[in-house]
Amino acid sequence: MELDNSEIIKIGIVGEGSLTDLFVEYFINAGVSLNLLESAIDIDTRTSNIYYHNSLFSIAKHSSIIVTMMPDGPALEKILFDEDGISNHLSQGSVIIDMSSVSPELIQEISEQLIEKEVHFLDAALINEAQSESDLMQMMLIGGDSHAYNQVLPVFQRIIKDVKHLGANGASQFYRQAFAVRAKKA
Secondary structure, eight states, X not given: OOOOHHHHTTEEEEEOSHHHHHHHHHHHHTTOOEEEETTSOOSOOOSTTEEEESSHHHHHHTXXXXXEEOSSHHHHHHHHHSTTOGGGTOOTTOEEEEOOOOOHHHHHHHHHHHHHTTOEEEEEEEEEOOOOTTSOEXXXXXXXXXXXXXXXXXXXXXXXXXXXXXXXXXXXXXXXXXXXXXXXXX
């Protein structure tokens, strides 16, 4: 599915670590333009489809879809709700997709806070990072409002083979925890 340039340029990524680098790489390879913090990405990203910003405020002002990938709950809450946090600068109807490893209960609390700001919130879990024959990531599970899910689906279909909507916020975190338990038993 093709996205027009106004949609492509409005995607921001805020995160840390190898998952963030992986998503940036896949989006670049798919021709998606991104808004990123200047110092956040470890991979070589010298390309014309990346727009660098020096603050969360700037990324929020230039993005209608933001993907967050933080190491824990306190880091996620900080980038979302601090005075200079993302949620304080997004336009109504914007979507935040969080891929942090946090509890389903925290995801539900964050969702409720963002509803008050008229910002959509989805939680997502990447289940299998291995590439398929089509050079797409294998599967992403998403919880949250179905309207917001349908809004971001074309973006993720550019880089992920199978994207599934599970229902309410927190659902992807429940599945992530179940997969982790299953993997430990194997």
